[in-house]
Amino acid sequence: MNAGKVYIETYGCQMNVYDSELVLSILHKAGYTRCEDISEAGILLVNTCSIRENAEQRVWGRLDLFLAEKKKRRGVIVGVLGCMAERLKDKLFAHPAVDMVAGPDSYRKLPELIEKAVAEGRQSDTVLSFHETYSDIEPLRTGSDKVTSFISIMRGCNNMCTYCIVPYVRGPERSRDPKSIIEEARRLYGSGYKEVSLLGQNVDSYMWRNPDNPTESVNFAQLIELVALVSPELRVRFSTSHPKDMGNGVLYSMAMYPNICTHIHLPVQSGSNRMLQKMNRKYTVETYLERIGKIREIIPQASITTDIIAGFCSETEEDHKATLELMQNVRFDGAFMFQYSERPGTKAARHFADDVPADVKTRRLNEIIELQSAISLENNRKCIGHTYRVLVEGVSKRDSGQLFGRTSGNKVCIFPSQGIRPGEYADVLIESCTSATLLGRLV
Ligand code: 5AD
Ligand code: SF4
Numbered sequence: 105m106n107a108g109k110v111y112i113e114t115y116g117c118q119m120n121v122y123d124s125e126l127v128l129s130i131l132h133k134a135g136y137t138r139c140e141d142i143s144e145a146g147i148l149l150v151n152t153c154s155i156r157e158n159a160e161q162r163v164w165g166r167l168d169l170f171l172a173e174k175k176k177r178r179g180v181i182v183g184v185l186g187c188m189a190e191r192l193k194d195k196l197f198a199h200p201a202v203d204m205v206a207g208p209d210s211y212r213k214l215p216e217l218i219e220k221a222v223a224e225g226r227q228s229d230t231v232l233s234f235h236e237t238y239s240d241i242e243p244l245r246t247g248s249d250k251v252t253s254f255i256s257i258m259r260g261c262n263n264m265c266t267y268c269i270v271p272y273v274r275g276p277e278r279s280r281d282p283k284s285i286i287e288e289a290r291r292l293y294g295s296g297y298k299e300v301s302l303l304g305q306n307v308d309s310y311m312w313r314n315p316d317n318p319t320e321s322v323n324f325a326q327l328i329e330l331v332a333l334v335s336p337e338l339r340v341r342f343s344t345s346h347p348k349d350m351g352n353g354v355l356y357s358m359a360m361y362p363n364i365c366t367h368i369h370l371p372v373q374s375g376s377n378r379m380l381q382k383m384n385r386k387y388t389v390e391t392y393l394e395r396i397g398k399i400r401e402i403i404p405q406a407s408i409t410t411d412i413i414a415g416f417c418s419e420t421e422e423d424h425k426a427t428l429e430l431m432q433n434v435r436f437d438g439a440f441m442f443q444y445s446e447r448p449g450t451k452a453a454r455h456f457a458d459d460v461p462a463d464v465k466t467r468r469l470n471e472i473i474e475l476q477s478a479i480s481l482e483n484n485r486k487c488i489g490h491t492y493r494v495l496v497e498g499v500s501k502r503d504s505g506q507l508f509g510r511t512s513g514n515k516v517c518i519f520p521s522q523g524i525r526p527g528e529y530a531d532v533l534i535e536s537c538t539s540a541t542l543l544g545r546l547v
Pocket of ligand 2: 115116117118119120152153154155186187269270273274
């Protein structure tokens with residue numbers, strides 16, 4: 105074992121993947137090195153997610169394993185980072201493995217917290233910030249390819265959807281200085297990366313004001329243009345858009361720059377206006393459909409994906425049918441679909457009964473998944489016979505003779521390698537498909 109070696113596991117969203125890279129960078133500067141083998145590390149970290157109960161359950165399970173590691177080797181330090189650290193704070197010390205708890209805005213203090221945990225025992229820091237954006241820290245990239253990378257453009261969330269824990273664990277919304285975002289994109293492009301995904305809980309509310317000159321500001325539509333201008337060879341993606349804030353400006357920026365990918369992830373959550381109001385989403389089915397219409401008018405080839413929650417508080421069969429109907433109507437290219445999971449402390453947990461029985465939630469979720477998979481297949485079939493420019497990300501996991509990459513619309517595409525390498529663009533003619541993948545050949 106080496107006390108200076110850090111092992112980190114990451115759960116949850118892309119933002120957490122990025123945060124783990126920030127953590128590794130901060131620890132690297134303090135003299136620690138990354139280690140991918142748990143049995144060699146002196147510091148074991150788990151970067152956690154609180155979005156649904158099962159995400160937290162998985163982490164408790166990992167802590168049991170970390171405890172077993174601690175028993176094998178004296179002096180191992182275990183730290184819990186991220187959203188669960190923020191939500192549960194010192195309650196995490198109930199698990200005998202845990203020596204350190206650090207919330208999403210406390211990562212600069214990690215070297216100090218680790219030192220103190222070694223010298224004095226349990227340490228925690230979960231103070232949330234109005235300002236922290238880690239804008240000066242270059243993440244230590246951990247991705248499996250050297251082609252695509254994340255860039256966090258903002259932190260926190262001010263939306264207060266009634267079901268959601270994020271505003272409580274990630275703190276208030278803050279936008280990062282655009283100069284540092286563009287510099288990060290330039291450095292990535294300079295070291296061979298070909299795609300950046302700009303991350304925020306609600307990218308459409310990105311707004312940076314120059315603290316020295318408040319009349320100077322940059323909004324999200326302007327930011328994606330600035331990043332697109334880094335190079336026409338650098339693809340730009342972003343996530344997540346919010347239907348109440350996604351304006352036409354973003355769509356015009358997308359239409360103007362061929363390297364801004366034609367994919368919008370626009371979580372709808374439900375197709376029932378009663379549910380949307382209860383969720384505090386601040387849009388209606390009608391205004392959502394108006395936004396979809398505008399996307400298709402300005403970017404006809406756009407892929408649109410969504411998030412859907414089944415079985416939110418008091419959801420009736422009629423509300424559920426309205427969700428299925430909306431799906432039929434919009435015909436999303438893909439969706440992340442979940443059963444409602446009550447999160448302690450949220451408005452829904454405090455004021456509404458979690459009253460849809462578990463078996464009903466499961467059945468409704470299955471109906472949603474089944475419908476989406478038929479629609480995804482149908483949309484993918486429409487791609488057959490067309491040629492798409494694919495950015496090659498790597499070798500297919502199932503067949504080493506095949507490469508995989510994604511189209512501008514974020515569809516995964518598999519094709520025989522024929523001398524093309526990861527990081528290159530390939531024009532691929534689609535010959536067949538499944539609901540999840542396009543299969544083709546180089547043209
Ligand atoms: N239960 C189930 N799904 C949730 N999501 C957020 N909070 C919950 C919850 N309490 C889903 C939403 C969101 C996605 C990131 O996770 O669909 O868009
Ligand atoms: Fe990401 Fe939300 Fe999970 Fe936190 S709770 S890791 S912000 S998905």
